[in-house]
Amino acid sequence: MSEAILYSADGDTETVLAAPGLRVSRTRPVARFAFRGDAAAAGKAGAAFGASLPMTPLAANQVAARAALWLGPDEWLLLAADEPPAAIAAGIEAALADVPHALVDVSERNLALLVEGERAARLLNTQVFLDLDLAAFPVGMATRTLFAKAEIILWRLGDEAFAVECWRSFAPYIEGLLLEGARGL
């Protein structure tokens, strides 16, 4: 999994917490879009975007620095780290000129945290109620869910690596709970 290409954390300033078997870091900005439409629209959008929009529930499809996450039967989150949002949007809109759909830039709405390490799943399970066993939540799975009282998108990037997407103003709350949870984990 080439997660480094999409999400990157660099430098100590991004570190929320580092402990044995555990690292939580903030990521650099990426372009994000909420894409809504039917399967036909999604098909065209995928072609234009460069990473096809998965049709299987909870699936994610990553191609280099772009990814499309299934969020609902007519809803995807598109992520891209290689171009500014406006350029990406223009490309998709052009391809979908006659197809009803909605493409909304939410690059600024969300922030992402990377939660990595041997104890990453355990840490997340202090506030995420999903079964994070690899069999139940395999690498590549993405879903909207809750982190305590904050809505997040949880995406498993590797055996021991997760991305947590949340709305910007919820990030301090999530970080606070991660720090709290890491104590005496």
Added chain:
Amino acid sequence: MLLIQCPYCAVERPELEFRYGGEAHIARPESPSELTDEQWADFLYMRSNPKGVMAERWRHVHGCGRFFNALRDTVSDRFLAVYKAGEPRPAIEVSAPAAPNKETGR
């Protein structure tokens, strides 16, 4: 906490991801202004509130965001079926398992 199968995500998730939407299959009238006050009140407020199998709406609000319907036994809280919005109520007519009569001990 209930465990609810979302027919869109095809997974079971804890109730916290869902928002209850009340009784299902109460369609908003096509032309409300043609209804009498009684009919309108029926639509707005009157509910079957059954003790037994109930068709109800849920929204997977912290998941796929979709509304769907479920048949649930309101005595045991067991789900008998979930189905997508717009689909007809499944024909499972399971009679509610008799509630243990705690009051009399019988």
Added chain:
Amino acid sequence: MTRFSFWELARKALNAHQDWGDQWRKPEPKPAYDVLIIGAGGHGLATAYYLAREHGVTNVAVLEKGWLGGGNTGRNTTIVRSNYLWEESEALYDHAMDLWQDLSQELNYNVMYSARGVMMLAHTVHDIQVFKRHVHANRLAGVQNEWLTAEEAKAFCPPLNIGKNIRYPVLGAALQRKGGVARHDAVAWGYARGADKYGVDIIQNCAVTGIRRNADGLVAGVETSRGFIGAKKVGVVAAGHTSTVMDMAGVRMPLESNPLQALVSEPVKPCFPCVVMSNTVHAYVSQSDKGELVIGAGTDQYVSYSQTGGLQITTHTVDAICELFPMFRRMRMLRNWGGIVDVTPDRSPIIGKTPVPGLFVNCGWGTGGFKATPGSGHVFAHTIARDDPHPINAPFTLDRFRTGRLIDEAAAAAVAH
């Protein structure tokens, strides 16, 4: 019937209490009654009591599917107050409040009505506006209610945390000093014993399974697990089960039944002097005479008749209690239970006649009807006896959902219990 008193207790003690008799009889149902009350909760029993005592209607039976007082009357957090917003509600709940004052003496049964004060906390500017509106409205209506600053609130309830270190600091409170708590079981038992004294038959383990109407559509009686019982009038006071009972008469109701939870801590020495409610963070707490903290939690979001609820409802409330009273983190929950409450769209009860002649209904008290028990029974008895609502319950019709004349305490107050 033996009159209860200290001297009677002492006298009976001499014979090792062998001489006490039934507090209420266990009659077999008669073939027919003038009035049948469905549901032996506090409201049903009070209705029967006042029918007999105030209206001379004594050929009455109260039918109860389980044991009397076993419904919400036996499982509520017993908060009694009357500082509601709308005139209609003020009149209704304050009528009950008046009756609470002498209820023990009236029933010759100590219902332990304890006027320890009910304090409702404000945590936001909006809360302050809403509570002050209540205080002003109540003053004009002669309903006790006063505004306290946070410091005054703390003085009234010393364990309260009014520090700024909590998520929603306390900004003030509305206090009704004569609000308080009462011993829930004793209310049911006291009314049962009182009604029984006047000849009302209380028939337990008798579930109503059908409502029979005669050719003219008038109520004729009810089918029960113990056979048919005839009646000229039937009053339905079945709380969480109202929809199912009314359905037997073909009447649809604007109700949903939800589990509402409560819990008690282990008993401790007196540490909490009053009742505190906070709707913003969702906490309802008082300490009973036995010493447990009695805590009201919330309702599950879905319709259920299961008398149990989700853990998240309980933890949500305990979260709030621990914020407001941080010393209570080391207290422990002893028991957690649920009741089934019937909730109307405007969170106000329905008390009155129904489309079926001879059929009356008293329901929709939702999460907050214990406090109204005496008043509700009193006006409902009037309604049944006269076939005409008492002025106090006249606005609480079923018809208001057609006209839109709602009495929306929820919208106005956002306070549940």
Added chain:
Amino acid sequence: MTQIRRTRSGGRIDRSQPVRFTFDGRELTGFAGDTLASALLANDEHLVGRSFKYHRPRGILTAGSEEPNALVGVTRSPGSGTPNLRATQVELHEGLSARSQNRFPSLGFDIGAVNDLLSPLFVAGFYYKTFMWPKSFWNRVYEPFIRAAAGLGVAPTAPDRDRYANRYAHCDVLIAGAGPAGIAAALSAAEVGARVILADEQAEMGGALLHETGATVERQPADRWLEAALAELAANPRVTLLLRTTAFGYFNHNYIALGERVTDHLAVPDPDLPRERLWQVRARQVVIAAGSIERPLVFPENDRPGVMLAEAGRIYANRYGVLPGRSIAVATACDTAYRAALDIHAAGGSIAVIADLRERPDEALVAEARAAGIRVETSCVVTGVLGRKRVRSVLLGRLRSGSVTAAGTVNADCLLMSGGWTPNVSLHSQSRGKLVWDAERGAYLPGAAVQAERSAGSCAGVDGLAAVLADGAHAGAEAAREATGTAHAPRQIVAEGGEAGIGWVLGALPHDRDAARVRAFVDYQNDVTAKDVKLAVREGMHSIEHIKRYTTTGMATDQGRLSNMNALSIASTALNRPVPEVGLTTFRQPYTPVSFGTLATTSRGDLFDPVRKTPIHGWAAGQGAAFEDVSLWKRAWYFPRGGEDMHRAVERECRTVRESVGLFDASTLGKIEVVGPDAAEFLNRIYTNPWLKLGPGRLRYGLMLNEAGFIMDDGVVGRLAEDRFHVTTTTGGAPRVLAHMEDYLQTEWPDLKVWLTSTTEQWAVIAVQGPKAREAIAPLVDDIDLATEALPHMSMREGHVMGGIPCRLFRMSFTGEAGYELNVPPSRAREVWEAVWANVEKLGGCAYGTETMHVLRAEKGYIIVGQETDGTVTPDDVGMSWAIGKKKRDFVGMRSLARPDLVAEGRKQLVGLLTRDGTALLEEGAQITREAVPALKTPALGHVTSSYVSPAAGRPIALAMIADGRARMGETLHVPMPEGAITVEVVPPVFVDPEGARLNV
């Protein structure tokens, strides 16, 4: 003398590690591995507590979590004690400080014990019959007295500094209880590869194996096998072993809550460790292996310190190396007590007698006891004990055809008793599983399961070690098979010893004592006697639920674990109805009390609810702003300068905005991007206003009703393109509005091609308002023409500011002044804000908060949803019929507006109010009446919804909702206050610039 009752050897305590502790301030010593109870007993301390009602001296009855008597308070630091802990569960650690409870001044001499003398009066339900006269005495005298006497321990008074943690977990098989059954289940389930959680409430796993000294498992001593089995489980990464962890609640759909006590047993806990941890487990399958609980005998004075359950005596001897007394009598109806007597005897204890109720107990057992030199009496019943704070001697009676004759006294300082065993069906019952009465065993057993659970071992009525192990192994294998789909034969485990315990008795024992004078306790903690139960029945309490509530039996902190079956049996006799017809009371969670901290977990302070802050928050905080909570957001409320109070600050801010320019952070407003070919049609149905003809680049104020016709939310909506709208909502209403829209879209109008996306946090919103607003922003705008002709009031453009920062620029006003709202990316918002601020400062402007915003809009008569409206208000009520599209066929709430009461006369309508004297500030929420001094209960005409000192009007102004308000213009009304009424005049609700001329500068 220390630890005089300690055996010479044996037990699982560490004799090399003495531990000092205090009880009621006295220093005592025990060993590592002791519980407080075992350490007290080692020191021959039996008197540990006082009962609830009669304050009777009480000792240690059990060795487990079912203990009703030996409750203590344990203090770590002043004010943060934990009351009501069971001494049998408190693990000893260096420096432990425990106190007895419910006594004054001391445990030995307790004034409350007068209640015991008054007990002939204080029978069940006595308080319902008295304390009613004189009436005023209830609140002043009686109730305070009752309260002071009741309650057990003392609540902590200091805020709890400890931390609590949470963990969600999933597993294939959750096993509650790690006795032989639970361990066998775990071994079998783990063998299949199942994910297993095995939890036990005790400090060590093993259950009965921890004291089954005689038994062998797999041909090894039981404890040796136990060690190996636990090591095997611990080595398996798919197995989680949880010690000191109680499965306390069994909820819907196999959701089980566990409480783990992490640090209370440690002398000096690591500060990083939480005190307790809540585990919320969703298990595919549950195996309940919770064992069974021995039952007390109900005989006179059965509550004296020194009276103990037989198996507890055995546990103290075998597991803790403590003899429960110097001379020990045993009274039983069950074989297991013989094992206790023999083990204690083997450990060096002296057994005075075994009094067996049964006529013909197992001959081999009797022979074994007699061979050990123990006196065994059959058909022999204990009829009482002598001694007040400690058993001195035991009274025996001979049972012959139901009647009892005295059979002498035995000197003993300890009496062990056994009435048989009650299977622990609590969790099964919580899971809604039914119970089945087994008349042969005199017990309720788990019946058919409702959820995915099964009971195994002793709690399922299986008896004898070998059978229990086999049952556990079978249950584990079955559970794993159902959870994982993989079948595997259960682990075969051979065992010897730990024989089944046959024999039982229920209810009050017959005796030859004066019935009127003696009391036999059924519920120890709540002081409920056999007589109380009978009295309740006599008074007509025929339901077991009434009996429970009238007597309080089963309502103490042990929830009737020891008492319920005896109470039930006594009730059954009194009612003359068989036990199963009387029924049981409901088992409820928690299984044992669980601390509030464990339930609240990490939820405190800023982690109680998310604290949402805008990108401008830091700046505002730096300027010394005061903040208010609005839903989850912190909003700048006002910006005091140089010691200003709120009123002064707001007055200055208001004036500044009207005179020059103000800067306001509106980022918290909800935003929804509505996109799709049917977007306009959708909004047309959702809002009262018409949308089809709004041109791109235009804004419109939208009003939203709920289906009942009442105002639900409002906000400005901009049309970005034919198929794209930028909708704004109130701060608090944002989630509600989005949900409301989704509901209609998905379920009523799924054919509409339109999609909703929350963009609340995609855009930070900087509002610039005032006559110099344009001046303040103009230098920063890259590519938008701000001239009124190009960008008139209520229009918008997309463009850039500050050299390329994207911006949706709205020209709109909520103040009555010309104004702009700059929607910019949050990551750049602070930059833009500060740039605008620099200009604003230069122009003599200021930053303002929500309070000033409220004043400014009130001066213009703009409503705030939730302040002017309260969920009962229609558009017409607030004079906004203009917002209703007259030609619309339908919109949400439209039909309701035609309901009789919504078109009736006399509805409350929005008006303005001016106080007659021009100075008095009305209080928001104050009532408005016709008379200055209305008669009590005269309905008010309405109330004040908003009230401020208006710098623009130069006087206080108010908005109000008044019945028929619009017809009352010019009328004089009154606002009665406690200090006297304030006279007001009804005026139109616009106080500044009614023509709106200022908007277009």
